[in-house]
Amino acid sequence: MRINALGPGMAAVFMSLCFGTTGACAAEAAATVAPAATTTPAVKPPPVDLINALLRKKYPAASAWDAGGEVRGRYELKGNAGSYPNRDFARNLDNSNDFFLFRAKLHLGWSPTSWFTAFVEGREAYAASDTRPITETDNLDVHQAYLRLGDPKLFPVSFKLGRQELIYGDQRYIGNADWSNLQRSFDAVKLRFENELFWVDAFTGHQVIPYNHHFNQSNDHDWFSGIYASTKVLAPWQDTELYFLARNVGPKSPTAITPTLGGPGERDIYTLGTRWKSTPGMLGNWDYAAEVAWQFGNIYQGTKRLDHRALAVNVSGGYTWKDTFGAPRLGLGYDYGSGDSNPLDGTNETFELLFGTNHRLYGNMDLMGLRNMHIPRLEAAMKPNASVTVALEWLAFWLADTTDFFYPENGPGRTQNGYGRNPGFSSYVGQEVDLLVDWRVAPWGLLRTGYGHFFVGDYIRQSINSVPANGGAVDANWVYLQATSRF
Numbered sequence: 001m002r003i004n005a006l007g008p009g010m011a012a013v014f015m016s017l018c019f020g021t022t023g024a025c026a027a028e029a030a031a032t033v034a035p036a037a038t039t040t041p042a043v044k045p046p047p048v049d050l051i052n053a054l055l056r057k058k059y060p061a062a063s064a065w066d067a068g069g070e071v072r073g074r075y076e077l078k079g080n081a082g083s084y085p086n087r088d089f090a091r092n093l094d095n096s097n098d099f100f101l102f103r104a105k106l107h108l109g110w111s112p113t114s115w116f117t118a119f120v121e122g123r124e125a126y127a128a129s130d131t132r133p134i135t136e137t138d139n140l141d142v143h144q145a146y147l148r149l150g151d152p153k154l155f156p157v158s159f160k161l162g163r164q165e166l167i168y169g170d171q172r173y174i175g176n177a178d179w180s181n182l183q184r185s186f187d188a189v190k191l192r193f194e195n196e197l198f199w200v201d202a203f204t205g206h207q208v209i210p211y212n213h214h215f216n217q218s219n220d221h222d223w224f225s226g227i228y229a230s231t232k233v234l235a236p237w238q239d240t241e242l243y244f245l246a247r248n249v250g251p252k253s254p255t256a257i258t259p260t261l262g263g264p265g266e267r268d269i270y271t272l273g274t275r276w277k278s279t280p281g282m283l284g285n286w287d288y289a290a291e292v293a294w295q296f297g298n299i300y301q302g303t304k305r306l307d308h309r310a311l312a313v314n315v316s317g318g319y320t321w322k323d324t325f326g327a328p329r330l331g332l333g334y335d336y337g338s339g340d341s342n343p344l345d346g347t348n349e350t351f352e353l354l355f356g357t358n359h360r361l362y363g364n365m366d367l368m369g370l371r372n373m374h375i376p377r378l379e380a381a382m383k384p385n386a387s388v389t390v391a392l393e394w395l396a397f398w399l400a401d402t403t404d405f406f407y408p409e410n411g412p413g414r415t416q417n418g419y420g421r422n423p424g425f426s427s428y429v430g431q432e433v434d435l436l437v438d439w440r441v442a443p444w445g446l447l448r449t450g451y452g453h454f455f456v457g458d459y460i461r462q463s464i465n466s467v468p469a470n471g472g473a474v475d476a477n478w479v480y481l482q483a484t485s486r487f
Contacts, residue, residue, distance in 0.1 A: 092470055099131075146163060166355070169275045170289065207219055209262070225245070293351075351371050372401060405419070434451070434452045
């Protein structure tokens, strides 16, 4: 471990955040630790208004203002996987890494009336002792800055313009990637129609690209647009959602900011989907979620145009013993993302993940995502007391098509050290077991820790063993400790 590489100053900051005079560290902006499956409803942390409460008590005029922030520190240790995907699980290739991530956010909002809000949020992100080729460092920059006009209680149409997060559904395809040190945001415009029966959002914009030591800019050659609707009228016991998403990327996208920063290659991908999720309590102790998304359009490989046709299916359900000690819950789920069955037929069938938040959905070790995968899973969770949640999850992975690549969570498929299109190999990739513990030490404080182990399967063994210099395949491990404070 290289935690000493943080230096005494950073180590002291981390320890003071966790155990200092202000109390233990604090709350996560996302759900309390539940199984990664989407059957467990996300539980938002209680509202934290430490600064606002102080200001409004002394200055009644401050009621129109919203001031606050978040500080988060995380230490991670990854063994045999997690730095360079093409080296994953190879005994003789150094691919272990331990690092510290620090993120701080401050925001200020002003709402002089119910139908007008101005909001700005800054972010500082820093990574230490990290050997990954990506960077999660971005010195002070603007994460959000927007104007919102409208109040659905007065008029059904509202409008939001500026740098903002886009979060929908279980964040499979549209999310803020909160696990990352560099949360995702968009320079976008969003129009909402909302009444007591349903709401519909229409939005369009560009993803903001973090660029350390520079003001972050959006990629104006990568358009992301959509129409997203939700209602309880069709089935009062669930949220029924329909959406149509479009990602239109021009040929200049890869060099949109600099020759080394930008977006993906040219493509026009359209996603039509629906999501059904049970309303908590409406089905007694049972819960469920289901989502289906179909994609069509085209992508370009160099100058060659390929038709794009892909499918994703996600289903899950569970049962909670609400009257039993700890309110234990058991759940079962299955995720499928199509792969390319024939690389020579002029059609690409690998599902495009768009702008999803993948960390909590397909295994907490972040070794792979939904692309070209069958993923069954089992999960269990309980709350031994009101402030502690313990969750255990098992997942298994099979390639949907061995004619396609074994993809990491993000980025291109693994293509080196035996990895590639290996149609003659087994499709069985392996299994992952994750243990997660949340301790809410105060309304404003959360400590979170986790452990994961990945057991390599036949596909990985055959791939790694095809290159003798790799020295055979080995399992991977992952440990982390995170502390978050909101104020």
